[in-house]
Amino acid sequence: MKKMQKNEGFTLIELLIVVAIIGIIAAIAVPGLLRARMSGNEASAIGSIRTIASAEATYASACGGGGYAVDIVDLGKQPTAGGPSFIPTDLANAVDSTHLKSGYFFVVDDGPSGTTVLDNADTCNAAGADSSTQFFATTEPGTAGTTGTRYFATDHSGMIRQHTAAIVDIGKGIPLQ
Numbered sequence: 001m002k003k004m005q006k007n008e009g010f011t012l013i014e015l016l017i018v019v020a021i022i023g024i025i026a027a028i029a030v031p032g033l034l035r036a037r038m039s040g041n042e043a044s045a046i047g048s049i050r051t052i053a054s055a056e057a058t059y060a061s062a063c064g065g066g067g068y069a070v071d072i073v074d075l076g077k078q079p080t081a082g083g084p085s086f087i088p089t090d091l092a093n094a095v096d097s098t099h100l101k102s103g104y105f106f107v108v109d110d111g112p113s114g115t116t117v118l119d120n121a122d123t124c125n126a127a128g129a130d131s132s133t134q135f136f137a138t139t140e141p142g143t144a145g146t147t148g149t150r151y152f153a154t155d156h157s158g159m160i161r162q163h164t165a166a167i168v169d170i171g172k173g174i175p176l177q
Contacts, residue, residue: 041148044102045139046160048091052108052137053154055086060131063124067117067131068156070110074127103147104139111136111155138167 055075056068062079069075069086076092078085085092094101114132123131136155141148153167154160161167 038103038146038148041103041141042150042152045104045141045148045150045152046162048094048101048104048106049137049139049152049154049160051087051091052106053158053160056108056135056137056156057158059086064127064131065118065122067133068110068114068135069127069129070108070114070132070135071127071129072106072108072137074123074125074129075108077125077127079124097142100142100147103142105142106137106139108135108137110134140166 052072052075059069059075060066063069063086072087072092072095075086076089090101091106093099094105095107096105099105110129110132111134114134116130117133118131120127120130134156136153138151138153140151150162150164151167152160152162
């Protein structure tokens, strides 16, 4: 008498169907996850621009003799030995596309027509640049369309502006929203 063999398990067709379903679900979910990541990067960039604006106000009142720092590196320096810097180290180091903070890098300069308030040697942290009557801070995505789609800026007024194209300077061609 022959014994009946019990073959338990899945057939190749069943396994292929399950893999195809998982692939379809992944294809639907991945773009949404990438958009969520980009949105998170943009929210972080707005927060970092706000941090720079606050740090500039603190720098002007405590270190620059009423003038603003015109270089992000100066905001990253300690005002006194052992004291905290005006901005966090990760933000101070995010100055180009090789050093990003949440997918964005940051630039600070003296705006369209800033004038010197204090020479760099007279500031409390011996800044690399003179303090100025104005500052202009911008941030842009490290890889536009991947790490973010919007560009942000602020100046001595403290207003945060955004645009879908690179922001060169306030009042120089690009209408800001």
